[in-house]
Amino acid sequence: MSEVLLQRGDNSDDVRTVQERLTELGYSAGGSDGDYGRKTVEAVQAFQAAYGLPITGSVDTETWGALFSTPAEDPTAHDPSEGPTADALIDIALKQVNDRYVFGANADESDPTEDEFDCAELISWSCAQLGVSFPDYSVSQIDAVAAAGLELSVAEASGIRGALLFRAAGHNNTQYNHVALSIGTGDETIEAMGSAYGVAVGTIGNRFTRAGLIPGIIYP
Incomplete structure (x- = not known):
């Protein structure tokens, strides 16, 4: 080690x-x-x-x-000719770490310096930076995944970089729906976690109830 x-x-x-x-x-x-x-x-x-x-x-x-x-230039920059890849999506979301969580935020998708998100807006804004339109609300996001026939188990999504993870309200006595992106390591996420943490790296554990791939994002 x-x-x-x-x-x-x-x-x-x-x-x-x-x-x-x-x-x-x-x-x-x-x-x-x-x-x-x-x-x-x-x-x-x-x-x-x-x-x-x-x-x-x-x-x-x-x-x-x-x-x-590493060189001073962005070492995680992606070639636009590769299209909207899951790697690019995750790298965009990771660079929002420590941005503010604002419940009900309406992130400006045309502003690449946006720094206020709620859980769903982080994902829709990150997709928009790659030219992919995705709904603004967590329930609408998982519905869009299901409509496209791209649902997975949470266990499957935990190993796929850029997969969507969704938690239904009431799960583990939670009050609200929530959504995050899998980093693909088996137990880590990037998500707009809440007002106490902002955008942060989290863990999957038993927090999520549904999962899937985002339509328009290119996965390996």
Whole structure:
């Protein structure tokens, strides 16, 4: 296993250097104050997810190497000629980490710098950045998946990057419907999680009830 170099609770110039590099690469750590807090953890998790590294939220030697051996230009940029791929969708969503959660938000799909989302708007906005139209409401999203004959089990979706995960209201005593994107690692998501967390990397666990592929997105 790689040696852990920096982790939550640390406070140092090295943390500040990591925060600055994450920001340069498009993953907001909420500033560069040298304090390894929750937002830095989330930014590191998003970076790790984009690069196919273990999603720990700590900076180990492998993560450090990936951070500082990559060129300054966007290393996760996708060739438009490839079309709206699931990889591109996830990379767009990951770069919204630590953006604000606003219940009922109406994200401006023409604004590539949008920074306020609810769970469904993060997904419809991310799709729009790739030229794919997808409904704004979570129930409408899973209905669109079903209508296209693209439903999967949650277990299947957990291993598919960019698959849609849906939770019906009432599941595990929850009040509202919710929707997230699978990162494809088996148990991680990127989602607009709630006002306390904003856009964050989450876990699948037993949180979701339905799943499927998004019409118009190209999956491997």
